[in-house]
Amino acid sequence: MDIDASNKTAVEKMMSARPMLKGVAVARDVIPGMKNNLFLHAGPPIEWKRMSGPLRGAIIGAAIFEGLAKDEKSATAMVERGEIEFAPCHEHNTVGPMAGVTSPSMKVYVVENVTHGNKAYSNLNEGYGKVLRYGAYSEDVLKRLRWMNDVLGVVLTDALAQSDGIDMRTLIAEAMHMGDEGHNRNKAGSILFLKLLAPSIVKVAKTDVASEVLKFIGDNALSVLNPVMATCKAMTDAAHGVDGSTLVTAMARNGTDFGIRVSGLVGKWFTAPAEIPKGLWFPGYSDADANPDIGDSAITETAGIGGFAMAAAPAIVTFIGGTPKDAMNATLEMYEITTAEHTTFTIPSLGFRGTPTGIDIRKVVELGITPLINTGVAHKNAGVGQIGAGLVRPPMKIFEAALEAYAEKYLS
Amino acid sequence: MDIDASNKTAVEKMMSARPMLKGVAVARDVIPGMKNNLFLHAGPPIEWKRMSGPLRGAIIGAAIFEGLAKDEKSATAMVERGEIEFAPCHEHNTVGPMAGVTSPSMKVYVVENVTHGNKAYSNLNEGYGKVLRYGAYSEDVLKRLRWMNDVLGVVLTDALAQSDGIDMRTLIAEAMHMGDEGHNRNKAGSILFLKLLAPSIVKVAKTDVASEVLKFIGDNALSVLNPVMATCKAMTDAAHGVDGSTLVTAMARNGTDFGIRVSGLVGKWFTAPAEIPKGLWFPGYSDADANPDIGDSAITETAGIGGFAMAAAPAIVTFIGGTPKDAMNATLEMYEITTAEHTTFTIPSLGFRGTPTGIDIRKVVELGITPLINTGVAHKNAGVGQIGAGLVRPPMKIFEAALEAYAEKYLS
Numbered sequence: 001m002d003i004d005a006s007n008k009t010a011v012e013k014m015m016s017a018r019p020m021l022k023g024v025a026v027a028r029d030v031i032p033g034m035k036n037n038l039f040l041h042a043g044p045p046i047e048w049k050r051m052s053g054p055l056r057g058a059i060i061g062a063a064i065f066e067g068l069a070k071d072e073k074s075a076t077a078m079v080e081r082g083e084i085e086f087a088p089c090h091e092h093n094t095v096g097p098m099a100g101v102t103s104p105s106m107k108v109y110v111v112e113n114v115t116h117g118n119k120a121y122s123n124l125n126e127g128y129g130k131v132l133r134y135g136a137y138s139e140d141v142l143k144r145l146r147w148m149n150d151v152l153g154v155v156l157t158d159a160l161a162q163s164d165g166i167d168m169r170t171l172i173a174e175a176m177h178m179g180d181e182g183h184n185r186n187k188a189g190s191i192l193f194l195k196l197l198a199p200s201i202v203k204v205a206k207t208d209v210a211s212e213v214l215k216f217i218g219d220n221a222l223s224v225l226n227p228v229m230a231t232c233k234a235m236t237d238a239a240h241g242v243d244g245s246t247l248v249t250a251m252a253r254n255g256t257d258f259g260i261r262v263s264g265l266v267g268k269w270f271t272a273p274a275e276i277p278k279g280l281w282f283p284g285y286s287d288a289d290a291n292p293d294i295g296d297s298a299i300t301e302t303a304g305i306g307g308f309a310m311a312a313a314p315a316i317v318t319f320i321g322g323t324p325k326d327a328m329n330a331t332l333e334m335y336e337i338t339t340a341e342h343t344t345f346t347i348p349s350l351g352f353r354g355t356p357t358g359i360d361i362r363k364v365v366e367l368g369i370t371p372l373i374n375t376g377v378a379h380k381n382a383g384v385g386q387i388g389a390g391l392v393r394p395p396m397k398i399f400e401a402a403l404e405a406y407a408e409k410y411l412s
Numbered sequence: 413m414d415i416d417a418s419n420k421t422a423v424e425k426m427m428s429a430r431p432m433l434k435g436v437a438v439a440r441d442v443i444p445g446m447k448n449n450l451f452l453h454a455g456p457p458i459e460w461k462r463m464s465g466p467l468r469g470a471i472i473g474a475a476i477f478e479g480l481a482k483d484e485k486s487a488t489a490m491v492e493r494g495e496i497e498f499a500p501c502h503e504h505n506t507v508g509p510m511a512g513v514t515s516p517s518m519k520v521y522v523v524e525n526v527t528h529g530n531k532a533y534s535n536l537n538e539g540y541g542k543v544l545r546y547g548a549y550s551e552d553v554l555k556r557l558r559w560m561n562d563v564l565g566v567v568l569t570d571a572l573a574q575s576d577g578i579d580m581r582t583l584i585a586e587a588m589h590m591g592d593e594g595h596n597r598n599k600a601g602s603i604l605f606l607k608l609l610a611p612s613i614v615k616v617a618k619t620d621v622a623s624e625v626l627k628f629i630g631d632n633a634l635s636v637l638n639p640v641m642a643t644c645k646a647m648t649d650a651a652h653g654v655d656g657s658t659l660v661t662a663m664a665r666n667g668t669d670f671g672i673r674v675s676g677l678v679g680k681w682f683t684a685p686a687e688i689p690k691g692l693w694f695p696g697y698s699d700a701d702a703n704p705d706i707g708d709s710a711i712t713e714t715a716g717i718g719g720f721a722m723a724a725a726p727a728i729v730t731f732i733g734g735t736p737k738d739a740m741n742a743t744l745e746m747y748e749i750t751t752a753e754h755t756t757f758t759i760p761s762l763g764f765r766g767t768p769t770g771i772d773i774r775k776v777v778e779l780g781i782t783p784l785i786n787t788g789v790a791h792k793n794a795g796v797g798q799i800g801a802g803l804v805r806p807p808m809k810i811f812e813a814a815l816e817a818y819a820e821k822y823l824s
Binding site: 177178179180187188191192194195196198199200202203207208210211212214215218219314315317323324325348349350351352 | 589590591592599600603604606607608610611612614615619620622623624626627630631726727729735736737760761762763764
C-alpha cells in the first residue's frame, strides 16, 4: 500500500474540486434521502437522550417551524415517541453550522463541484444573536426563519437562477487576501457575495424586499459562511473514499461528541467527547456556561481554511482572543500535520504560500499535534444562544482510533 | 517656538477629524471659488505650456464634456486664448486622483469633517482602463463621464440624501483590517461602500438603473478611492495652518512638478520636478512610456494611510511589485519620519499598531528618508491611459526648501 500516493490522489481531488453555487432550493426537494420526518444535525450520529442543550433547542425550534409541534413540550413528546428521525448532515451531503439542524422545509444552498460532479448543501445563515443554530427557538427566532424561507430564500433562488452560478473557490481565495479565514471571519467574503448577487437581486425582487434583503446580507458578516461550508464539503467529499488514504475528510461535532471521517475508511466515524473551546466570552458569560464544541463548520479546517488559514486573518484575534502572532503560529503549526499547500488558497503575509491542506492522521498521531479549529461557542442550555468564540482541538484519541482501524483494514 | 507642541496640536487635529460623506453635488454649486471657466487640476499650480500629456488630455476631455469645445483642436485653442482658467484642486478644498481635473459641471462627493467643520470634495471614480483621469478623452470616456453625471451621480445624491452620511473614518479603519491600504488597494473599502449604499440605491432608482449602478460600484475596486481622498483632505486641512508646525499637510503632483504644503507655512507650495514611479508595467509598456508622478492621491499618505499603511495590505504587491516583506518594511520605515501613530487606523499584523501619521519635514531632512507613495502610472502621451502601478518618493529638495522657509519665518 503506497499511502503517500493515495493521499496525494485524495488531496489533489480536494484541491481541484471547483464548487459552484448553483441555487437555493427546498431541502426536501434536493437533499438525497431527505424525508418529511427526518431532521439532519451537525456532527456524528447521536440519539436524543445524549444530545446537548443547544442541539435539543434547535430540534424543538425546527419541529415548531415545520408545523409538526406547537411548543417545546409537544415537540419533545414527538421526539420521545420516535416520530422524528435524526441523521448527521454529513451522511446526506450536507453541512450546517453549530447545531446544524436542517429540516425538510428549510431552504438550502445547492453547491455543485463541477470538476467531479458531486453536490453539497447548507442552510441559510441567520446572522448573530438569538438564532436556531445556537439552540434558540423563541418566536422572533422562528419569525426570522420564516422570513428567510419565504422572502430571502425566494429572492436568492430567483437571483441565482439568473446567473451561471458563483465560483465559490475563487470567492474564498479573494476573501483570504482580504483578511478572512473563512470560518469565524467571513466579513470580506460576505460582502463579495453581496456584490455578486446585488445586481440580480434588484431585478428579481420588489423595491422594499430588495432593499431588505440587501441590508440583511450586507449586515451579516456570516452571510457567506454556509455556502463556504457547502463548498468545503463538496471539496472534502471529492477526496473521500480514496483507497488507502489516511486523509481526514470530515471533522464535525454534535455538541456531545467530536467525530472524524477518513478517506480510506468509508462508512466509519471515530468519536470521543467534545471539549469546551477556549476563547473570549461575551459579557456576563464564562466557560462554566459553555456547551462542548458543536457544529459542522470544522469542514473549513478539513478543507484547508478556517483555523488553518488564520495567518491570513490577523484581525480575527479581536473576536477569538490571542495575538496576531498566535494566528500566524496556528497556520505554521498546521503545516506539520498536512499533506499539501493549497494551490488556490494563498496567504499574502506568508509570501503567498498555500494554506496547509489535507490532514494526515499519521502525522497527527506521530507528532502529537491535533488540528486547530476556530469556532463560535453556544450556551449549554437550550434557547439561549451564542456566548463567545474561540479555539478548540479535537481529542487525540479519535485519531489514534482511526489509525488503529486503518492498520486493521490495510496493514494486517 | 515649541515645534513639538505645534506638531502635536496639528497631528491631533488630523486624527480627531471625523469626515462624514454627506452627499453628491455639482462642483459649481458647492466648491468654494468654482466658476464656469475654472478647471481644477491635481498637484501644485502649473501653466498650460508646462503641463504633461495626461493632464493636457484630461483638460481637453473636460472642455468637451463641458460643451465648451467640440474636439482637441478647439479645446487647445480656447486654452491658448486664455479662456479657461486653472487652479490646483488643493486650493479649493478639493482633491482628484491622477490628472484630477474637476470642471464646473462634474458631480463631486461632499465630505464634512464634523469635528472641525471644514469640508472637502472629490469627483466620482471612473474605474480602470481608458479614463479621463489618465488623460484619455475618446468618445467612450466622455460617454461614461456623462452617464456618471446624469445617472450614477443622481442615484448617489438621492441615496445619500436618505442617510445621515457615511462615517468614512470608520469605513477606512475597517477596510484596513481587510487588506486595504486605501490608496492603490481599495477592494474592501469599495464593497463596504457598496454594502452601505445598496439598500438605499434600490429605493431611489428604477430597477434597471439600480442594477447597473450596483454593478458599476461593485465591479470597480477603486469606487471608494475618491471619497477616501476627500476624507484625507478633510483631515489634513484640519491640521493646516497651525502656527509653528512642521507637519506636511499636502503632497500632490501635477505630472510635471511634485509639491508639498506645510502646516505652519500657509500659502506656500514647495515644488521640484516629479519623478517616474518604479513598479509593474502593464503588458507592452515600460518606464520609457511613463509620465512623471501625477495626482492628488498622495493625500492618503499625508493622512497616514496608502503607502504608509502597506503593512496592512500585503496582497498589494501583486499590483505594484515587490514582496509582502517590502510592504511591511515600507510602513516600518515611515514611522521614522512621522509624529504619531494613528488612533483610529490600525494594522492587525503589527499587533494593531496605529499607522505612521503626520510627516515632519525636520525628520525627513535629518534622516534622509522621503515619504513612500503608492501610485498608478499614466502614459506620458495624452489620450492613452494607465500603463502600470508602483511606488514613488518626492524629491528631497522640496523638504529642504520647506525647512529653509520655516527657519526664515520662525527662527530668524
